[in-house]
Amino acid sequence: MKQIDCLSLRFAALALFAICYTPDIANGDKQYVNEWAVEVVGGPEVAKAIAEELEYNFVGQIGALQNHYLLRHKIHPRRSRRSADHFTKRLFEDERVSWAEQQYEKQRSKRSPARDCKDCMAEKMFIDPMWNQQWYLQDTRTSSSLPKLDLHVIPVWKKGITGKGIVLTVLDDGLEWNHTDIQANYDPEASYDFNDNDPDPFPRYDPTNENKHGTRCAGEIAMQANNKKCGVGVAYNSKVGGIRMLDGIVTDAIEATSIGFNPQHVDIYSASWGPNDDGKTVEGPGRLAQKAFEYGIQKGRGGKGSVFVWASGNGGRQGDNCDCDGYTDSIYTVSISSASQQGLSPWYAEKCSSTLATAYSSGDYTDQRITSADLHNDCTETHTGTSASAPLAAGIIALALEENPNLTWRELQHLIVWTSEYDPLANNLGWKKNGAGLMVNSRFGFGLLNAKALVDMADPKTWKGVPEKKQCIVKDNTFQS
Secondary structure, eight states: OHHHHHHHHHHHHHHHHHHHOOTEEOSSOOOEEEEEEEEETTOHHHHHHHHHHTTEEEEEEOTTOTTEEEEEESSSOSEESSOOHHHHHHHHHSTTEEEEEEEEOOOOEESOOOOOOOOOOOOOOOOOTTGGGOGGGTTOOSSTTSOOOOOOOHHHHHTTOSOTTOEEEEEESOOOTTOTTTGGGBOGGGOEETTTTBSOOOOOOOTTOGGGHHHHHHHHHHOOSSSSSSOOOTTTTSEEEEEEOSSSOOOHHHHHHHHTSSTTTOOEEEEOEESOOSSSOEEOOOHHHHHHHHHHHHHGGGGTOOEEEEEOOSOGGGTOBGGGBTTTTSTTEEEEEEEOTTSSOOTTOOBOTTOOEEEEOOOSTTSOOEEEEETTTEEEEEEOHHHHHHHHHHHHHHHHHHHOTTOOHHHHHHHHHHHOBSGGGTTSSOOEEOTTSOEEBTTTBTOBOOHHHHHHHTOTTTOOOOOOOOOOOOOOOTTOO
């Protein structure tokens, strides 16, 4: 019990950082749009009246956030380098408006570093042609010099746990939902297009296949098994949706509606993006996105809390630190880093105290990468970066939720901490023993995810839960007279 309390204090410390966090110290000029987020007490009719009086179009409620609405100005330019402070001031002057903010474009980077696998001996469980290339789901070392490679998923599958009944959505650039290896597991109720404001998250095709990211991430989670197409998803009987929100202007309101989409239906949100990983940007969720996280944690999944899985970032070569990313640094997200086929920290991985655990991904040029579905009903074995690690983690968490659907968001974090493995990554520098007696590393968190250990500990017949969260409040009177 005492050990778990120590972990709670660690999470509380991260929360304190998030509370003190300045979310908008970003590199580069802002591009403002003609939309204002407002908080209005009194409901949508009052908000509509304000919009009519002040020459706005009423767009609607912002996601699941009560009393928060989006207004679009009728005459202000769609984009501008200058903020329209006079419009914001006029909104604040209305006694019915308790808060207002002009929306601006946010720079969001998909976490795939820019950059093939030989056939190998594999357990012949599936007839999918690329199953043999999924080295991270089975111990299929192509060289005796490689460490044991295994996220221990197969023993969980053999227990009949495959993600059935669990719903995930991928917040990204769209989802090719009619892909042969995804369609059977596609869930339209977990999907929406917030770039074009319609229910279809299908990605926009272009000559460079720029918008392949979301489809690849979703495929890792829910590729269908034994259909002779591509490979096998970690939670191959789960349901997966896509939120198209990165292929266009990204604002605080768009992030909030995406993070808070259908929280009584969606169990797990997987995100492999964030502020620029350039070593210069310090940024986190704005007011609306913060509220969406809080709503999901407090109200999602019938009060058990939505699960947010986040890629920790690919700015290692630029000296970026993921503690400067308020999404992966939030106590509400499960921050996932990467390990290569060599069992090493990849060149792109970032260091920070907020990383909770690690999954496999790409490494050096000669290392194998991650297999998934790809655009145009194709397959790939070259998915890379922490972008590829986070969906693997989301799929493993889906297996744990199938075993015990009553787990809360905090219980899942504790379970990940207790069951992640130090040994497969022990040859890396930076491991230290924390106050709870657990090995931890700023590159890997508490170690490599172990699906079997996670599911076994989550067994509802033996799992006893965790104590209530403890909070440490530090008062600083330095500037008080």
